[in-house]
Amino acid sequence: MNEKFTDHADTSYRLAEQKAAQYFASLYAQVMDKIYVPTLTEDFQLWKRNHIHPHSWLAFFSKGKRKPDSRDYYRYIGWLNYTGKMDDYLDRSVSYMYMRDLGKALDSPDTQTRIQRLVVDIKNHLIHTTRANGGDQPEYISLAGLYRWAQKKGVENATIWVINKLKNVSSHIPKEMNAEQAQRKLIKIIIGVVLHAMEEMDDEILPAERALRLDQAIRLGYSYGLTYPFIDDLLDSGVLDDQEKEQYSRMIRTALLTGSVPDLGEWAGNNMDLIHYVHSELREAFEYIKRHQRPETQKTFFEQSYVFFHSQDMDRVKDLSNANYTNEDLYLPIILKSSSSRLIVRSVISAPEDEGFDNRTFYYGIYNQLADDFADMFDDMRDGAVTPYTYYLKYRDQRSDLINPFELYWAVISHLIHNVYNSNAKTREVLLDRAINGLKRCKERIGIEKYNEIMEVFASGNPEFNRLIQHMVRKADDVDFFDKLLRDQMVTVLKNDRKEKEDFFDTVKTVRHQINNLLHIPKHKEISPMKEPLIDAANYSLEGDGKRLRPIMSWIMGVNEYGLQASAIEPLLISLEYMHTASLIFDDLPSQDNASTRRGRPTLHQVQNSATAELTGLFLIQKAIQEQSSLDKFDPKTVLALIQYSSQRAADMCIGQTMDLHSKGKALTLEQLNMICFYKTGIAFEASLVMPAILAQVRETEIATLKKFAYHAGIAFQIKDDLLDLEGDLVLLGKPTNKDVENNTSTFVTILGQEGASKEMWEHYCLAMEALKEMPRNIAFLKHLLNYIVNRDS
Incomplete structure (x- = not known):
């Protein structure tokens, strides 16, 4: 490694370390002399006027107005708006973000104008989405919400x-x-x-x-x-x-x-x-x-990145069994890593140097790190990680020289309010809100008994000050923050999403296996030998590695959502796969798409011949009708309605394929392509959802919603197919790529280009997701089905 680079990096780190050492020395003096105690005591006396209110009997009995758990996202947002607390809640939240993330001072009139503008925007958004979404996940977390934002911003x-x-x-x-x-x-x-x-x-x-x-x-x-x-x-x-x-x-x-x-x-x-x-x-x-990077910011980027990584590395190699770390060993790396992680951001976007930002961010960083380490101390103890809290917990009785990190935390808060932010009242309000909120959350998370034990350890040196703090923790209101709500909600949504996704794929795998066992067409003993080749051809096509997406959709909607008996709808599932397989046989013919492989194997007309393939397709269609007519566990009129619907949709699919064939070599409009796509693909999606709904005799309004969802989901599916034809993997797809170009077929990619097709797919994704908001029942399966459609590799 070049010694010049190493020497320069080491020099940069030493300079940063010297600044950190000076900062730590001033904090250390404040802790030793308890300077922060009378200062913060006075701050809290001013602060509590806005946060400790006498509770009236009327408020106690007004249960409808009582504060809901913040984990109930929509009720909580609604409660903030109903009680008139929304503005203050967002004001302190956005103000904190401007201090922490953007390095701003809250005494700037320009900053206050920007904060208020953002508060209004967020409030309007929250009120609108709370009314629109009901109990669904917040729009800002959903992919549809993210893409709608992207469209507004042109990104x-x-x-x-x-x-x-x-x-x-x-x-x-x-x-x-x-x-x-x-x-x-x-x-x-x-x-x-x-x-x-x-x-x-x-x-x-x-x-x-x-x-x-x-x-x-x-x-x-x-x-x-x-x-x-x-x-x-x-x-x-x-x-x-x-x-x-x-x-x-x-x-x-x-x-x-x-x-x-x-x-x-x-x-x-x-x-x-x-x-x-x-x-x-x-x-x-x-x-x-x-x-x-601009040339003038590249040096800063590498310097700050090295300081960040090196300080992290120094922290990482510490061993909790080593009883000889000094206070400087414990605190200097976290001052450096917590400040440099934020200082890097401005160099990443090549923002001009701002000395005020750099200083505020440098001094602010350790506050966040101490707050995070306090929240994580039990996990860190379990993992044997060295932080100021875990080290103090282990060695406080052996090492009288160790500084108490909880006291240092309050010294940092005092230093920020009075030395960095010049005793600004808004800054005091926001930082003390944040500190008390952190302790409240900790107490709720670990329980009162364990919390009191921890306070006995960390706060025993300042009993009077601790009594004041704990009084605030018990009694103070209006100290919660929007970013914490977002954090909790995001983690909850990600966990639920992962669980639902696992359930989705487990269900699909299980149901797919069940459906595969139903599809084989048996050859009875008395069957004429002349019939066997057609049955063999049908079974060959059915046995390929098909996704069985359409019958799976019907099974899940019918059994899980509508409560139909799985055994009762087996004929429906079989008919859907027979119809779909027939359509693929026809699509693959030389007179149509002329495909050589399907579902990972040679197409039927390659193995047999075109005439056999055509007859097999017709045979499967008739078998499908036969299966539907055997739905004997349902009212005959309902079954008749289902067969009529199915026949009409099968005819529509033929029309779609005809339109597709007549369009080859022609430049289509997007409207024409959408129509062809719906008739070829969307109708099959629609039938898979609507047919179990017909059997369950659900309301027409719900069927209309299913049709709307299927329309957009089907087009999204086809666009993804077009994209995979361009960029997909032959092995994963089980069929050749670039067939659309060979066949001179108009697709979303040929009309819109790759980027344009991707945008159109996400537009239909959003429209399908928005349609689901009208569904009167759980839509987790359809949501994950849609995510699968746009994210699949085959």
């Missing part, structure tokens, strides 16, 4: 890109790591970088330039945020062994010192596939950041 391409990136990251997070927290951190960083970019733009910037900067901010945010799951979390976890961690850390250090990611080379450990993916992704992210 659809970047948003589609980052959705795909996040999907891949999620699938590569090892089970030993907390997948939801890793995703949350990454999303938080992306949002933070976007906010920084937005803050740097004034109202005079033209929309096109604004969209370009936001596009870059999304990609830069992902590129920087990727370091959290795949550097910090990965090195902190037990996924890599010691040798792997050393090799991996050395590679990262080399990249930061030289400005170039080294080749991975030989990997000695067991995690080769993971490391190859992580190395490739981080290299791409690193190069993207470098390309978008």
